[in-house]
Amino acid sequence: MASKLETNLSAAVDKDDLMIPLIDFGPFFTGTPSDKHSVALSITEAFKTSGFIYLKAHGIPPSIVSGVFASSARFFARPQSEKDSLGWTTPQSNRGYVAIGREKLTTVDETEGVDTLRVSAPDIKETMEIGRDGVKNLPNRWPDHLDDEGKHFKETMQSFFEMGKTLHKHIMQAIALGMNLPEQFFEDSVNGGDNTLRLLHYPPVSKEVFKNNPNQVRAGEHSDYGSITLLFQDRHGGLQVRSPKGTFVDATPIPDTIVVNAGDLLARWSNDTIKSTRHRVIQPTAPSGDDVSDYPARYSIAYFCQPNKEKLIEALPGTYGDEIQVPKKYSAITSGDYLVQRLTATY
Numbered sequence: 001m002a003s004k005l006e007t008n009l010s011a012a013v014d015k016d017d018l019m020i021p022l023i024d025f026g027p028f029f030t031g032t033p034s035d036k037h038s039v040a041l042s043i044t045e046a047f048k049t050s051g052f053i054y055l056k057a058h059g060i061p062p063s064i065v066s067g068v069f070a071s072s073a074r075f076f077a078r079p080q081s082e083k084d085s086l087g088w089t090t091p092q093s094n095r096g097y098v099a100i101g102r103e104k105l106t107t108v109d110e111t112e113g114v115d116t117l118r119v120s121a122p123d124i125k126e127t128m129e130i131g132r133d134g135v136k137n138l139p140n141r142w143p144d145h146l147d148d149e150g151k152h153f154k155e156t157m158q159s160f161f162e163m164g165k166t167l168h169k170h171i172m173q174a175i176a177l178g179m180n181l182p183e184q185f186f187e188d189s190v191n192g193g194d195n196t197l198r199l200l201h202y203p204p205v206s207k208e209v210f211k212n213n214p215n216q217v218r219a220g221e222h223s224d225y226g227s228i229t230l231l232f233q234d235r236h237g238g239l240q241v242r243s244p245k246g247t248f249v250d251a252t253p254i255p256d257t258i259v260v261n262a263g264d265l266l267a268r269w270s271n272d273t274i275k276s277t278r279h280r281v282i283q284p285t286a287p288s289g290d291d292v293s294d295y296p297a298r299y300s301i302a303y304f305c306q307p308n309k310e311k312l313i314e315a316l317p318g319t320y321g322d323e324i325q326v327p328k329k330y331s332a333i334t335s336g337d338y339l340v341q342r343l344t345a346t347y
């Protein structure tokens with residue numbers, strides 16, 4: 001008989017030594033203690049190998065997710081001047097609208113080239129960044145003063161923000177169990193909800209653009225900065241994850257699942273036992289036939305989870321020490337300082 005661990009898992013992606021499992025989170029909440037433990041182990045094991053999972057039964061209802069996508073699409077359809085009036089200002093605040101070409105995602109070791117890339121092949125995307133609401137001196141750039149739609153947008157995103165915060169806590173509980181730590185180990189580190197909800201819109205692009213510039217992508221190769229990212233994709237595809245062989249492998253959308261990946265700060269926290277894997281967004285599979293001139297628009301929602309700003313991040317128990325003969329690889333840094341450092345390099 002297959003063990004619980006095996007029945008819990010199927011591969012959503014399996015190519016070039018990159019295996020991304022599809023994990024049912026349901027038994028974590030409703031199963032026996034042993035079911036719960038095996039889900040926790042599957043999640044943690046995947047973060048230690050590919051750094052990515054697909055998660056189903058994550059607890060955010062599909063109707064809520066489609067409401068957020070719809071609200072996001074209506075936001076990006078606003079006149080450019082309205083969006084610009086809600087513009088992103090500083091890495092410290094990291095809130096507001098980011099127009100096409102403003103952010104160039106790259107990898108840490110390539111930041112010197114960012115300005116060159118920004119000019120030759122800017123990311124073809126616009127985003128809206130939403131932070132924890134009600135933080136003194138760091139206001140969200142809500143469109144609620146514009147019209148009723150703007151008010152609705154604010155309510156929709158505020159409520160979704162809370163759901164993302166809860167899911168972050170649940171996944172961190174699973175990681176704690178999977179690392180032989182008490183289930184509530186991370187609670188005090190993530191209960192502040194210093195997360196960022198990013199709405200993304202990749203506008204339609206003419207076939208010519210990608211044909212004429214081989215460096216062109218929708219979002220450049222990068223790893224995420226925080227603890228984990230909850231990624232909601234529409235059906236168009238284009239997300240690719242870097243395999244151990246160095247190739248980029250499609251992470252095709254699977255209905256009613258989300259993609260969850262570990263970020264750089266979790267990798268650092270885990271003394272590099274957890275992997276923060278690079279990924280990018282390209283044009284989806286080529287449109288066929290001469291009559292199709294455009295790649296269709298793509299929308300996604302990235303919920304970047306971040307430990308509480310003041311939380312000092314240093315190697316987790318069990319990931320270093322004489323017993324396992326592994327030293328602490330990194331100095332301690334607060335979650336907030338780390339994020340500002342990383343954001344300063346990309347804007």
Ligand SMILES: O=C(O)CCC(=O)C(=O)O
Nearest residue numbers: 200219224239281300302
């Ligand atoms: O749009 C996507 O699917 C991925 C976006 C992403 O990786 C990011 O914004 O960090």
Ligand SMILES: [Fe+2]
Nearest residue numbers: 222223224279
């Ligand atoms: Fe990302």
